[in-house]
Amino acid sequence: MSIFSKLIAASIPFIPRPIVGYFAKPYIAGETLEDGVRVVKDLNARGIMATMDVLGESVNSREEALAMRTQCEGVLHAIKDNDLDANLSIKPTQLGLSIDLDFFDENIRVLLDIAKGYDNFVRLDMEDHPFTDDTLAMYRSLRRDYGRHVGVVLQAYLRRTADDLRTLMDEGETNIRLCKGIYVEPEAIAFKGRAEVQDNFKLLTEMGVGGGAYVGIATHDDLLLEHGIAYVKQLGLARENYEFQMLLGVRPKRRDEIVAQGHRLRVYVPFGDQWYAYSTRRLKENPSMAAHVVKAILGFNK
Numbered sequence: 001m002s003i004f005s006k007l008i009a010a011s012i013p014f015i016p017r018p019i020v021g022y023f024a025k026p027y028i029a030g031e032t033l034e035d036g037v038r039v040v041k042d043l044n045a046r047g048i049m050a051t052m053d054v055l056g057e058s059v060n061s062r063e064e065a066l067a068m069r070t071q072c073e074g075v076l077h078a079i080k081d082n083d084l085d086a087n088l089s090i091k092p093t094q095l096g097l098s099i100d101l102d103f104f105d106e107n108i109r110v111l112l113d114i115a116k117g118y119d120n121f122v123r124l125d126m127e128d129h130p131f132t133d134d135t136l137a138m139y140r141s142l143r144r145d146y147g148r149h150v151g152v153v154l155q156a157y158l159r160r161t162a163d164d165l166r167t168l169m170d171e172g173e174t175n176i177r178l179c180k181g182i183y184v185e186p187e188a189i190a191f192k193g194r195a196e197v198q199d200n201f202k203l204l205t206e207m208g209v210g211g212g213a214y215v216g217i218a219t220h221d222d223l224l225l226e227h228g229i230a231y232v233k234q235l236g237l238a239r240e241n242y243e244f245q246m247l248l249g250v251r252p253k254r255r256d257e258i259v260a261q262g263h264r265l266r267v268y269v270p271f272g273d274q275w276y277a278y279s280t281r282r283l284k285e286n287p288s289m290a291a292h293v294v295k296a297i298l299g300f301n302k
C-alpha cells in the first residue's frame, strides 16, 4: 500500500456513516434477512450460488452470541423456505469462540443440527491468528459428527497453512475455502510479499484440489483465478468437485465470465445491522474505493 493509500485508509474511521454506507452499498446485501434473501434469489437466477453471512464478529457477551445464533438459525430456515441455492458462513467469535470453547461448541452444533436436517452446510470463516488453532480444532471435532455438512477456511498468507492442510487431509474428508487472508498479521507467521502469498495460494490449490479435498477457490486475483481454472482443467475435474468464490460486489464482470465458462461460483453475501465495521474493512482493503469516498467528502466528485 502506498503512503497515500495508507493515509486514506487511516482516515476512514472519521468519514461520516452515511457516506461509508453509500460507497459500501455494493458489498452488502442490506440490513435485514429479507435483503439477503432478495440478493441471493437474484444471484441464483444468474446461475450463481451463495453463502450468507450475518454481519458481526468479536462478540463479547453470551447474550450477543445467542442473539447471533438465533439470526443464523433464521438464515438456515430462510434458505430452506425460499428454496435458495445457498449455505451459511459464520465467524467463530460471533458465536462465542473467544468467550468459551464449550459455549461456542453448543452454539455451532445447534446450527449444524439444523443444517444437517436440511441437507445444507455451515462454513467456519477464519479470523486472525489467535483463533486459528481453536477454529481448526473445532472443525476437526465437528466434521467427525457432521461430515460433509461443515467446512472451514484456510489462509494462504499464513506460513503454517500447508502443514495444516496436509494434516487435515491425512485425517479425513476435508472441505476448505482457500483465501489469501484479510487480517494484518506479523511477518514471523505470515508471508508479506504479494508474490509469496500468490505462490503459496497456488501450492495450496494444487495440494487441496489435487489431493481430493473439496476446495472453494476464493479470490478475485486474475493470476490465481487463471491458475485455478487451468489446474482443474488439467485434472479433468468434474464441476461438482470444486468451486470458485467471490465477495458480493467485487469484480462482478469477472465473476460472470467464470460462470459462463461453466464453473460453479459462490458469492459471499453479508447482511445485517452491523454493516459499518464490515464496510470500513472492505474500504480499507481497496484504497481506490476509499479515494472515491475522500473525493466525495471534499466535493471533488460534483
Ligand SMILES: Cc1cc2nc3c(=O)[nH]c(=O)nc-3n(C[C@H](O)[C@H](O)[C@H](O)COP(=O)(O)OP(=O)(O)OC[C@H]3O[C@@H](n4cnc5c(N)ncnc54)[C@H](O)[C@@H]3O)c2cc1C
Residues within 6 Å of the ligand: 124, 125, 126, 127, 153, 155, 177, 179, 180, 181, 182, 183, 218, 219, 220, 221, 222, 245, 246, 247, 250, 251, 267, 268, 282, 283, 285, 286, 289
Ligand atoms: C468468498 C470469500 C470469503 C472470504 N473469507 C475469508 C475468511 O474467512 N478469512 C479471511 O481472512 N479472509 C477471507 N476472505 C478475504 C480474502 O482473504 C482476501 O482478503 C480478499 O479476497 C482479497 O484477496 P484476493 O485474493 O481477491 O486478491 P487481491 O489481490 O486483494 O484482489 C484482486 C483484485 O480484486 C479486486 N478486489 C479485491 N478485494 C476487493 C474489495 N474488497 N473491494 C473491491 N475490489 C476488490 C481488486 O480489483 C483487486 O485488484 C474471503 C474472500 C472471499 C472471496
